[in-house]
Amino acid sequence: MRLNVNGIEHELDVEEDMPLLWVLRDELGITGPKYGCGIGVCGACTVHVNGEAVRACQLWAGDVAGEVTTIEGLGRPGALHAVQRAWVDHQVAQCGYCQSGQVMRAAAFLARNPEPSDAEIDAAMSGNLCRCGTYPRIRAAVRSAAAQLQDV
Template sequence: MKLKVNGTEHQIDVEPEMPLLWVLRDELGITGPKYGCGIAQCGACTVHVDGQAVRSCQLPVGALAGEVTTIEGLGSPEALHAIQAAWIEHQVAQCGYCQSGQIMAAAAFLDVNDAPTDAEIDRALSANLCRCGTYPRIRAAVKTAAAKLAEA
């Protein structure tokens, strides 16, 4: 089966019920999405499918319809996405495990809400868990990214 990830087409030979997360990590070597819970409850595995945030640990690759973008495809070291730059500016990461999922969820959220309130940010990202508790910095980073995206 064919799979387009971060702009590159891949031919993979896997069972259609294999979760997208395992295809990304084990078959393609893309390790940004993390295994957290395996039941779509923590958000560490969040990726985009055609711009929509999805939990890759529960999405069978055979049910996939669309292009996948992982944290590796969101921006580059030379050209960070606004949310990635804001993450660095606000020093959001502590342990960093949840960060790729948090960033991917935030990027998808900012695609549909370019001027979010604190309550909207909290609601939109509430299903992405951070054991380090950096939620105030996450909120600040999302607001900074929203402002930068509005300028562009």
């Protein structure tokens, strides 16, 4: 099967019913998306498929049609995405385990809703869990990233 991940086309010899998360981590060595719950509840495995936030643990590799973007492909050192920059500026991460999924969810959300209210941010981000409870900082970072994206 062919899979385009972070702008690179990969030829893979995997079963079509292998979860995308395992293809990314085990076959391609891309470790930004994390295994959290395995049932699509926590959001640690969130990636983008064609710009939409999806749970990589719940998507079969054979069902992927289009471009997969992981946290590694969202920005790069020296050229961080506005959401990544806001995460750093607001010191969101504590343990950091959920953060790549949080960032990917926030980036997809802001692409669809560039001027969100706090209630809209809370609703959009509610599907991604943070055991450290950094939710106030997450909201502040999303707000900050929205402002940065407006200035571009």
